[in-house]
Amino acid sequence: MNDLIAAISDANSGSQRTETDARSGLVFLDDIHRQRRHGKLLESLVRSWPIGAGIVIACFAPALSEVLSVIKPWGMWVVFPFVALSARPELHLGSLGETVSQAILFLQFPVEGYFAKKILKGRVTLRGVSGQILLYHFLGVAQLFLVCRALGDGTLH
DSSP states (O other), rough: HHHHHHHHHHHHHHHHHHHHHHHHHHHHHHHHHHHHHHHHHHHHHHHHHHHHHHHHHHHHHHHHHHHTTTTTHHHHHHHHHHHHHHTTTGGOOOTTHHHHHHHHHHHHHHHHHHHHHHHHHOOHHHHHHHHHHHHHHHHHHHHHHHHHHTSSOOOOO
């Protein structure tokens, strides 16, 4: 009888050990998953550097636009093509045009950084981001040229 009680007691302590081992195993797996999520978060933040660089450039955008306004129209066309495009009278924005131009002045580079990050996906390099931004600016200048020539009076202002 004592042997039976001892066997039952050993079986119960063995099941408790198994539950404890299982719990510690689950905790160990949870720690591994947490570390992987933390690593992915850090990797995602590192890959988001184009957005951060765009925000830094946006802080200096008003001063840069003042410097570039001396080289009319090409200075603003090359660096801030979307600001120049939003200021065109052919768009008929009226009094809203000034507000839209000011918003685009601050948002242009962070949005370009975001789009470059999304298009390049996992291959976010300085060369790739620079190429994407140069492409956006080329397309913006081409659109400005077309709007100015086709819809406007042909003057570049």
